[in-house]
Amino acid sequence: MHRFNPRLDRRQLLRNGTIAVSMGALVAACGDRSGPTAAGRLGVADEGPSEAEPDVNDIVLLRTAQSLEYTAMAVYDAASGLGVLSPAETDLVRRFVQDHERHAGQLGQLIDGLGGEQFTCENPFLRERAIDPILGALDGSDDLHRDVLNIAHSLESFAGASYQALVAQFENLGLRRAAMQIGGEEQRHSAALALAINPRPIVNPELTGGSADVQDNGMDLPYAIPSQFGLLTGIVLVVGPADDEGTRFNTTLQTPAANTLVYEHQSC
């Protein structure tokens, strides 16, 4: 039961009110989180010039696309050297390499037309963060043939998705058309490899109410028609031998973002 406190006189009320106001001010101050956002620094040396945010323009997007073509060619070169592909698969890969060379040349012409500098080498971020680890994980593989085909399929799917993602970013609408034409060819490569790995069913069963299957290494089985719309989600690749716990190397290929873009100041 609440009782009136007879000891609470007027002076005390005033004092308590002052405390309440002070607490309010303190809470308000704590609630203000709009302070400086820069990282703290030690010492008194000059901060030096600030690094400008690199410009992501059409030339950067085209250079990035060109670097993806060179990355694909390099991976096929490494994969072919493993000697695990059948003659028919080798012919297929040879054709893909020709297509990627042509794409790189087309992109180069577009870069030239915009006054940019071509980037005729692999994407450095992808090489370091994805390709090198993937190829390194092949050591001791229990099925090198399976792994090489899966790498090729993932890479072509990644390329197709990358062009789909880049299309909407071009300022010059004419570049969208060119990118889409190249991207369509990458999608065809991907579908052909899916059929080579998994001839049937052609359509992902999930699209017709069924369940998608997995390969013996735990990686999703590829389908020539994997989805209704072209997807931009990450592409999961599993390769290499299983460790003691049955786990294999896996990585996710993501469509180009800030780290993967090849800016104008970068050179091979």
Place this chain on the structure above:
Amino acid sequence: MTQPAATERTSRRALLGAGVLGAALAAAVSRSVAAAPLVSGQEAPGLSAADTDLARFAMQLELTARDLYDAAIADGAGNPVWATIREHHEAYATRLAGLAGLSADTRIDAVYDALVGEFDGSPATAALDLENAAAATHAELLGLVVDDDVAAAMASIGSMEARHALVAAQLAERTDFDSLFLNPATPLSPEA
């Protein structure tokens, strides 16, 4: 199958490759646009009149493709892949119509009438030509449409139609790499 019919089929097929169909399509599209509830020049909220027209054109092409696969299935095309592709084209039309504030209910009759004879119980070759034409058309439209959402939808659709084409080529037992990996189709254009 009689020889004259085969000749007729070949010539119809050649229409797509030669792009002659583009003119017929353009005329058909003009009529469709004029008859549609949302007339040319009117625009969906947030979409320019030009983008609305381009989205309508693409949507009508998708509905035409859907109806052509319906005809093939009705004629006995039993491979379930055709039903799946049919569903995809309907979904594409719905997506484009939704973005443009249109009803997905108008196909291009001139195109349908010209091609429906090809979409019989064995539609693989006709499907290859149609999917190539559709993919090429979306690539072309991407060079015209300004709205980012419509562009993203067209890029997504065109990506899958390229895969449809590869599958159709395989089912048509094409083995030459150019048929599998290149798209020789002339894009259909509403301005042809």
